[in-house]
Amino acid sequence: MDRQEDHLKGSFLDQSVSVRVRALGSTRMTSESPPPSAAWELLLPAAAAPARARGRSLRSALRDAVRAGRLAPGTRLPSSRDLARDLGVSRGLVTEAYEQLTAEGYLRSGRGAGTWVGEAARAAAPGARDLAPRTADGIRVDFRAGSPDLSLFPRTAWAAAQRDVLSALPHQGLGYPDPRGLPRLRTVLAELLARRRGVVTDPERIIVCSGVTQAVTLLGFVLHARGQRGIGVEDPGSPQYEELFAAAGPAAVRLALDAEGLALGPLRASGVRAVVTTPSHHFPSGIAYSAARRAQLLDWAREVGGLVVEDDYDGDFRYDRAPVGALQGLDPEHVAYTGSVSKSLVPGLRLGWMVVPDALADEVVARKRYMDLGNPALDQATLARLVERGDYDRQLRRCQRAYKERRDALVAALRAHLPGTEVSGIAAGLHAIATLPDRYGPPEALVERCAATGVAVRPLGHYGSATGEGVSLVLGYAHLSPGRITEGVRLLARAAQELDHARVHSTRR
Numbered sequence: 084m085d086r087q088e089d090h091l092k093g094s095f096l097d098q099s100v101s102v103r104v105r106a107l108g109s110t111r112m113t114s115e116s117p118p119p120s121a122a123w124e125l126l127l128p129a130a131a132a133p134a135r136a137r138g139r140s141l142r143s144a145l146r147d148a149v150r151a152g153r154l155a156p157g158t159r160l161p162s163s164r165d166l167a168r169d170l171g172v173s174r175g176l177v178t179e180a181y182e183q184l185t186a187e188g189y190l191r192s193g194r195g196a197g198t199w200v201g202e203a204a205r206a207a208a209p210g211a212r213d214l215a216p217r218t219a220d221g222i223r224v225d226f227r228a229g230s231p232d233l234s235l236f237p238r239t240a241w242a243a244a245q246r247d248v249l250s251a252l253p254h255q256g257l258g259y260p261d262p263r264g265l266p267r268l269r270t271v272l273a274e275l276l277a278r279r280r281g282v283v284t285d286p287e288r289i290i291v292c293s294g295v296t297q298a299v300t301l302l303g304f305v306l307h308a309r310g311q312r313g314i315g316v317e318d319p320g321s322p323q324y325e326e327l328f329a330a331a332g333p334a335a336v337r338l339a340l341d342a343e344g345l346a347l348g349p350l351r352a353s354g355v356r357a358v359v360t361t362p363s364h365h366f367p368s369g370i371a372y373s374a375a376r377r378a379q380l381l382d383w384a385r386e387v388g389g390l391v392v393e394d395d396y397d398g399d400f401r402y403d404r405a406p407v408g409a410l411q412g413l414d415p416e417h418v419a420y421t422g423s424v425s426k427s428l429v430p431g432l433r434l435g436w437m438v439v440p441d442a443l444a445d446e447v448v449a450r451k452r453y454m455d456l457g458n459p460a461l462d463q464a465t466l467a468r469l470v471e472r473g474d475y476d477r478q479l480r481r482c483q484r485a486y487k488e489r490r491d492a493l494v495a496a497l498r499a500h501l502p503g504t505e506v507s508g509i510a511a512g513l514h515a516i517a518t519l520p521d522r523y524g525p526p527e528a529l530v531e532r533c534a535a536t537g538v539a540v541r542p543l544g545h546y547g548s549a550t551g552e553g554v555s556l557v558l559g560y561a562h563l564s565p566g567r568i569t570e571g572v573r574l575l576a577r578a579a580q581e582l583d584h585a586r587v588h589s590t591r592r
């Protein structure tokens with residue numbers, strides 16, 4: 084496998100999703116403009132290598148990038164001063180790497196200032212317009228939603244936080260943790276959730292868990308033990324809830340949505356007393372529940388003595404205005420709030436939190452204790468330290484900038500290559516819905532044609548029982564560079580046009 088590639092499993096129980104994280108410099112840069120600093124982030128792991136190996140790692144990462152064609156011949160490199168600053172290494176290290184690779188013929192230095200990727204590397208490079216190599220299943224660009232950009236994980240800050248923790252942690256801190264989570268983490272989370280999401284809580288009410296998935300599972304067990312045989316889920320929504328609840332006991336009862344959020348009629352008619360929702364950014368349609376619907380949902384919960392489970396899976400990312408505050412803030416006794424670091428850091432950490440009504444707290448904590456005796460203490464302490472150092476907020480700001488740029492790239496590419504496509508759900512989150520003109524349907528045929536062309540997409544219908552109207556695709560964009568997004572949309576347009584032509588020809592015959 085290409086060393087610059089990272090094939091990683093998808094998220095949220097979806098083992099079939101293979102995500103290729105963004106590749107260095109996948110946008111063609113002209114010799115006039117050095118690539119944006121974001122394009123150099125794949126050199127960061129090399130820059131974070133131990134001091135002794137750092138120079139070698141940097142040279143080898145640059146060489147690989149040129150060989151693999153990610154830095155095309157003629158690409159101008161940033162000045163050694165700029166790159167050193169972006170990577171957080173000494174300028175001498177970068178100068179040395181430039182000189183070495185120039186001597187080897189990978190780079191050339193111009194008269195005056197400036198370093199370029201040399202023409203000699205052309206033979207090895209596939210050419211800037213070349214598409215990304217196909218993965219084992221033939222996929223070049225994977226738009227399936229669910230993953231943040233794993234290469235944005237703040238490795239250096241995490242390592243520093245972990246070092247701080249290890250040097251200060253008393254031996255007792257390595258024993259079995261409080262099943263509710265380390266007090267230190269609960270304290271910072273209470274402040275963070277109140278400040279960023281308007282959650283009403285205090286450290287005593289927070290339960291640390293291994294993600295939204297575990298939070299929902301724990302609630303499934305507790306509600307089932309209390310006699311609830313069915314729990315409502317959004318339709319369309321995360322298909323995984325059916326399996327989660329099957330393991331915990333209750334049946335997942337699918338409930339339809341309308342333009343404002345979960346529809347109240349079907350909810351009342353269903354007889355359920357608990358429902359899992361994504362009110363800040365519905366998954367997958369991307370709508371935010373209207374203020375009226377949020378209020379109606381809470382009225383329902385009060386009337387039936389029920390519970391609204393608020394899955395705030397990507398509530399931190401809102402591009403056009405401040406994030407909508409959590410529903411939980413309006414009625415903490417009828418809402419169980421849950422979120423995780425799966426989108427803000429990486430899903431592999433398996434770290435999340437829940438804030439449940441007082442009446443359920445003891446039972447949830449007891450379940451958590453039986454299930455796993457609590458989350459790993461070192462990771463909890465490291466996350467707490469990361470927040471305390473301000474690095475978690477910095478990470479959110481950094482991701483917000485990167486994801487907004489990618490969202491804009493997606494919208495622009497769809498406008499350029501698939502005119503007539505409506506894009507929705509773009510105000511927040513890490514995915515959008517693209518509704519293509521009807522002639523490119525039906526969605527199943529388009530998805531199949533896309534796969535053959537090398538682009539993986541999922542139709543909106545994948546997430547619900549209703550087939551839905553139009554040719555709507557759920558496009559995850561956060562894990563892809565702007566260049567890869569444009570390339571993916573070009574492939575998608577090609578697939579759509581082939582499908583359209585094939586149909587026109589067959590009806591003419």
Ligand SMILES: Cc1ncc(COP(=O)(O)O)c(C=O)c1O
Binds near residue numbers: 095230321394425
């Ligand atoms: C709707 C929804 N909820 C929750 C999650 C994340 O769950 P966890 O926090 O367990 O990783 C995802 C991840 O893709 C999701 O799509």
